[in-house]
Amino acid sequence: MNTKNIIDQLYREQNLSRNDFIFLLKHFTEKDAAYIAAFARKEAQKIYGTSVFPRGLIEFTNYCKNNCYYCGIRSGNANASRYRLTEKQILSACENGYQLGYRSFVLQGGEDPYFHDEKMAVIVAKIRQKYPDCAITLSLGERSRKSYQKLFEAGANRYLLRHETADSNHYHMLHPDSMSLEYRKECLWNLKDIGFHVGTGFMVGSPYQTMENLADDLLFIKKLNPQMVGIGPFVPHHDTKFRDCPSGTVELTTFLLSILRLMNHHLLLPSTTALGTIDPKGREKGILAGANVVMPNLSPVAVRKDYSLYDNKICTGEEAAECVGCLGRRIESIGYHLEFTRGDYR
């Protein structure tokens, strides 16, 4: 089988064997990438038209009890300058976003025990009450099933928790022994079972990652069948032991976006800030490969540079209004448009 035949098979069957995924990832050419991207755009457009859905991202705490080796806000990084937004600041970021037209908010933070269940549930309930027409997404890492249940009942609709890698040996190369792939997967199944629309995902080109690992990531995602998948290139952070590791590439990231689109035509698939960081046209390239979500920053400008998961992150100096204007123009330049709705899974 050659790569083109494998892509045709993926298009027909929305899945491949592990060996075929590995072969495709190892041998795809520029021509293959253009070929699969055309299928990916066509299928995304059948469901979502040329809409790209913006989610207003509020990075509300960079305290984190975990020490993921790749991440700039890991607990072991004494150089990180730590902040927490107050409830009032979070609500005012939402209000700012609402006025700009956003109907979908993402509250993301490190695993910060300060935002315990009661505190978090109150914040979610206030946002839910004030903006009944908006989708609320949480991205707070691993929590107990009871905690997820409470946040769902408070009014959250969606939850993002990347699995990071579906290979447990690889998982242990990226995380300390206190963390496990098994528990992470359990969290994802709990979230689904409770009724959240779930997003998972992984970094492309993370240290020690192999094409075999990526094939396993794709097969895990097929099994979980999430509504959203977040992937972006690994980008080194200077205060981690992976500081000298190379970034993931645009080529492999966009190729994987196209594969994911063909595996589930309905996916909500962000073209990530990390992709925009390694290439000035990265987010546009992601959309042309089949992505249909962007997540502009709504956090107060004063704290943005401190939510530093990786180096050289874009948009850390821009006002929310500038960002959305800039992104809107970029997206129109490739024949798409921002659709300011909840952007539910269809």
Ligand code: 5AD
């Ligand atoms: N490069 C790229 N992505 C990163 N993340 C964390 N650190 C990095 C990095 N150095 C991603 C992880 C996490 C998400 C919030 O950010 O995949 O799930």
Ligand code: FES
């Ligand atoms: Fe933020 Fe362009 S998207 S400045």
